[in-house]
Amino acid sequence: MKLTPCVVMTRYMLPHHMVIREHIGGAKKFDDGYLYNFTDLLIVDEAGQVLPEVAAASFALAKKALVIGDAEQIAPIWNSLPAIDIGNMVEENILPGGTQEELTDAYALMCKSGKSAASGSVMKMAQFSSRYQYDPDLARGMYLYEHRRCFDNIIGYCNALCYHGKLQPKRGTEKETLLPVMGYLHINGLGQQANSGSRYNAFEEETIAAWLAAHKEQIERHYDKPLHKVVGVVTPFSAQVSAIKMALRKQGINCSGDEDSLTVGTVHSLQEDAERAIVIFSPVYSKHEDGGFIDSDSSMLNVAVSRAKDSFLDFGDMDLFEIQPGFSPRGLLAKYLFSSDGNALQFEFKERKDLSATQTQISTLHGVEQ
Numbered sequence: 001m002k003l004t005p006c007v008v009m010t011r012y013m014l015p016h017h018m019v020i021r022e023h024i025g026g027a028k029k030f031d032d033g034y035l036y037n038f039t040d041l042l043i044v045d046e047a048g049q050v051l052p053e054v055a056a057a058s059f060a061l062a063k064k065a066l067v068i069g070d071a072e073q074i075a076p077i078w079n080s081l082p083a084i085d086i087g088n089m090v091e092e093n094i095l096p097g098g099t100q101e102e103l104t105d106a107y108a109l110m111c112k113s114g115k116s117a118a119s120g121s122v123m124k125m126a127q128f129s130s131r132y133q134y135d136p137d138l139a140r141g142m143y144l145y146e147h148r149r150c151f152d153n154i155i156g157y158c159n160a161l162c163y164h165g166k167l168q169p170k171r172g173t174e175k176e177t178l179l180p181v182m183g184y185l186h187i188n189g190l191g192q193q194a195n196s197g198s199r200y201n202a203f204e205e206e207t208i209a210a211w212l213a214a215h216k217e218q219i220e221r222h223y224d225k226p227l228h229k230v231v232g233v234v235t236p237f238s239a240q241v242s243a244i245k246m247a248l249r250k251q252g253i254n255c256s257g258d259e260d261s262l263t264v265g266t267v268h269s270l271q272e273d274a275e276r277a278i279v280i281f282s283p284v285y286s287k288h289e290d291g292g293f294i295d296s297d298s299s300m301l302n303v304a305v306s307r308a309k310d311s312f313l314d315f316g317d318m319d320l321f322e323i324q325p326g327f328s329p330r331g332l333l334a335k336y337l338f339s340s341d342g343n344a345l346q347f348e349f350k351e352r353k354d355l356s357a358t359q360t361q362i363s364t365l366h367g368v369e370q
Contacts, residue, residue, distance in 0.1 A: 011050060015057040036060055044068065047123040051076045052115050055122045067126035071139065072162040073303050074268055078118050082107070085118040137164045146170050149275055149309055151181050157336045158306045161298050161329060177310055178222045179278065182336045184314040185211065185345040191286040191317075198239035201284045201316075205240065207349050208233065208282060208315050209247035212262075214347070216253070223277060228254065232263040232276035234304050236294060240284050241265055267303045279308035283316040291320055294330055301329045313345070 009017065018038065021030040042062035044050060047069030059065060080088075086107050089095040095106050110116055114124025126141065133140040145168045147155050152169035159167045174181045189203035216227050223230045233244055244264050245255045255262045263276070281304050285291030294300060305312050314321070314337055322338070324331035337343055 011044075011054050011058050015061065018061050034061060037063055039063065041066060044122055044126075047126060048073055048121055049076050050122040051078070051117070052120045052122060052125060053117050065126075067122060069121075069123040071121065071123045071127065073299050075297070075299060076121050080117040082116075082118045085116055088117070135166060138166060150306060151177075151310065153181055153336070154305060154308055154312055157182070157333060158302050161332055162302050174310070178219065179311040179313065180340075180343045180345070181310065182312055182339070183343045183345055184316075184318055184337045185347055186318045187316055189286050189317060191284050191289055191291070194239040196239060199237045199284050200239040200243045201282070201286065202243065204282055204284065204316055205243040205247045207347070208244060208280060209251045209253070210349055211315070211345075211347050212248065212253060212280075213251035219278070226260070228260055228262040230276060231278045231280065232307065233280045233282065234265065234267055234307070235282040235284060236266065236300060237284050238266060240282055244282065267300050275307050275309055277308075277310045278313065279304065279311070280313045280315055281305075283314065283320070285320055286317040287319045291330075295324070295328045298329050301333060305333070 007014070007017065015034065018035040020033050020035055022033045023029075024031055037060075039062040042058055042065040044055060044058075044065060044067045047055075047067045048071045049069070086095065086103065089107070089110065090097060090103070095103060095110065097103070107116075111119050113128045114120040114122070114126075127139040130140040130142075132142055134143065143166070145166060147167045148170045149155070150169075151171055151174045153173065155167060155169050155171075159165050159169070185207070187201075187204050187207050189201045189207075191199055191201045193199055212227070212231065219230055220227055235241060235244065241264055248255045248262065248264070253262055254260055255264050283291065283294060285294070314333070318334075318337070321330050321334040324334060326332060326335060
């Protein structure tokens with residue numbers, strides 16, 4: 001209670017506020033400097049998302065640091081490629097020269113320490129530096145094992161996916177919920193690529209908007225809160241974010257970005273926005289493509305699922321989840337979604353004419369010749 005001053009700001013702004021002017025010799029001359037090793041304690045929050053080179057200046061100003069975060073959630077957006085990172089390190093004598101094999105091994109050790117500008121984070125650096133390792137199955141450092149946000153079977157998926165079953169769910173199982181705790185709505189859509197290179201699924205976005213419009217009053221009545229405080233929509237692709245917002249506006253649902261706006265965004269935005277009682281996930285991909293991008297990093301589904309306090313709902317082509325191997329993020333999620341017939345949502349929406357039987361005649365082939 002007697003800490004003074006206590007300053008809260010971003011990593012970019014902190015060094016700016018720690019500038020001093022030092023008197024040089026007997027002349028009337030002052031040079032700008034910084035309060036190196038001055039701050040008693042630097043606390044870094046969401047350190048798993050912080051680039052090492054961004055935070056380095058702040059660490060130079062502090063005597064001690066407490067680093068808080070989760071390396072299993074969304075990683076930083078790196079601005080360097082590994083080849084450029086290696087070249088910079090060699091030029092500055094951070095990495096030794098030598099054969100390609102020696103250089104590769106030295107860089108791999110640097111990446112393990114979390115200090116790479118192409119793959120590192122402050123959280124990884126802290127874990128590498130920590131003397132504590134309570135559990136050999138997990139990275140070094142102290143862990144908050146207890147989880148109280150989500151129902152047990154929601155966080156159970158994240159526990160199996162990323163945390164070796166070490167989390168201790170404390171909220172309990174669902175009692176009376178409006179929607180399935182782990183539910184899905186099969187949408188027979190078509191994933192497409194936008195001009196920007198991002199992806200969207202028009203039928204999926206329209207169905208999500210129509211479903212929310214149809215269930216808005218029921219959701220608000222059950223939670224006694226406006227829709228934007230209860231529901232969040234998350235998707236891997238920025239093009240789908242724009243498309244869903246456009247579809248919601250047509251249904252009269254506010255998603256303009258103000259304080260009364262429904263949160264629609266990529267996994268990054270929902271991580272920053274903390275949590276919602278109901279989270280709708282729009283995968284975008286359909287059976288016409290593999291959709292391996294979702295499985296490329298387990299943090300994507302780890303964050304998306306763990307933001308849901310009461311219900312996580314997958315609105316997409318469930319055929320694409322069902323065929324995945326059980327050890328993949330989507331395959332593991334399919335086990336939870338398909339564990340009960342009651343997890344399937346029913347919602348009548350307009351029919352896709354391009355999939356109607358009148359336009360595609362089905363017949364049986366007999367023999368090699370046919």
